Amino acid sequence: MLRQFASLLAIGLIAASAHAQTYPDKPIRLVIPFPPGGGTDILGRLVAQKLTEAHKWTIVPDNKAGAGGTLGITEAAKGKPDGYDMVMGQKDNLVVGPWLYKGLPWNPTKDFAAVAHVAWSPVIIATSAGSKYKTLADVVAAAKAAPDTITYGSPGNGTTIHLAGDQFEKAAGIKLRHIPYKGSNPALMDALAGNVDLLVSSVPSAMAQVKAGKLRPLAVTSAQRSTALPDVPTVAESGFKGFDMGTWYGLLMPAGTPAPIVAQMNGAVNKLLATPELQKAIHDQGAEPLAMTPQAFTQQLQRDYQGMEKIVRDAGVKIE
DSSP: OHHHHHHHHHHHHHHHHHHHHHOOSSOEEEEEOSOTTSHHHHHHHHHHHHHHHHHOOOEEEEEOOOGGGHHHHHHHHTSOTTSSEEEEEEHIIIIIHHHHSTTOSOOTTTSEEEEEEEEEEEEEEEEETTOSOOSHHHHHHHHHHSTTOSEEEESSTTSHHHHHHHHHHHHHTOOOEEEEOSSHHHHHHHHHTTSSSEEEEEHHHHHHHHHTTSEEEEEEOSSSOOSSOTTSOBTTTTTOTTOOOEEEEEEEEETTOOHHHHHHHHHHHHHHHTSHHHHHHHHHTTOEEOOOOHHHHHHHHHHHHHHHHHHHHHHTOOOO
16 A cells, blocks of 8 residues: 555656646736736736746736735635646735635635745835925824824725834824725825825835835835835834834745746746846835745745734724
């Protein structure tokens, strides 16, 4: 019996290896769980384009937005574990969403294979160029004078970006009014129009309007300044020591995807992340490229998922 099992295992490994050698021989669907124009969409399409250029693969971006990005993750979880269904996930939908939405039919640490970490990004706190707020201190002073009157837009309830805004309120001892949107771009448009006082966003989602001079960055939430915005202070530098929040982006496939395919895609992405061309393209979007092995990415996914429960609970965020 043991010999028979070993033979079957060997046959399976040989078949997986042979499949990996011819992979991919048809288009790969890349689910993007947010609307076009946001940080996840921008980085997902950028990676898809560079993989296509480098390997002549066909990677088809497929936007599946809704429920803070969890609808797209749910769609990806239904895919076949054969390497032809992939998702550009990020911290919001993978490690925050499961603590917010009851009954999700997947677990980020059990139902996905972590393929390739792509980038991380601080969250940016910004306002329109015509706003009266010139610094983060101006916002804090105004909020203390008139609690719950200053509004800020985010990509949605319970996103890492919303939680960064909530953590900033707690650190500063102020009360802002949170206005959730269905994605980064709608929040950005209302901030530019002055319909909300502040925008809390990923840097990639806001970068184009910052460069155009239409959006005034007040602070970034990471421990260090953003490479893309070296003149913008951190929240910690603005008087709130120890403040450090951000988000990350990475490619995943359904659990059970053959290890040789995961390794092949990881190697292809990491090779591109080492090129000055892709590094510059990611920096230009306001993110920081960061390659990992599948094992390291898996460990980060597990660590962040476990650590997010308390943050979500303390924020009192509930989504029915």
